[in-house]
Amino acid sequence: MESSYLTVDFFRKLPQEMETPKGGKPEAAAAVDRYGEGHFRRIGSNVSSYVNMVSDTLRNTLPKAVVYCQVKEAKQxxxxYFYTQIGKKEVLSQC
Incomplete structure (x- = not known):
C-alpha cells in the first residue's frame, strides 16, 4: 500500500511557478491576483493532478486486489478439502 501514498515526485510535478503580470513582479502578482483566475487555475491543476494520481493508483491496484481475493478463496x-480428506482417513483408521 505504500505505493498509494503521496510522494515527493507527485509534488514536484505540480506547477510551482507564479504567474506574473506583464512587466510586474511576482510579489505584486500575489497581492493583486490573490483570488484571481490564475489562482483558481492553479487550484484546478492541483486537483486535476491529484485525481489523476488516484485514478492511476486504482488502475494499478484493483487487478492485484481482485487476484488476491481469488487466491485467498482458492486457498481456503x-x-x-484437505481437512475433509484427512478427517475421512482418520475416521476410517479408527474403525
Missing part, C-alpha cells in the same frame, strides 16, 4: 477451498 483447498484447505477445507
Amino acid at each position: 477451498s483447498l484447505l477445507n
Whole structure:
C-alpha cells in the first residue's frame, strides 16, 4: 500500500511557478491576483493532478486486489478439502 501514498515526485510535478503580470513582479502578482483566475487555475491543476494520481493508483491496484481475493478463496477451498480428506482417513483408521 505504500505505493498509494503521496510522494515527493507527485509534488514536484505540480506547477510551482507564479504567474506574473506583464512587466510586474511576482510579489505584486500575489497581492493583486490573490483570488484571481490564475489562482483558481492553479487550484484546478492541483486537483486535476491529484485525481489523476488516484485514478492511476486504482488502475494499478484493483487487478492485484481482485487476484488476491481469488487466491485467498482458492486457498481456503483447498484447505477445507484437505481437512475433509484427512478427517475421512482418520475416521476410517479408527474403525
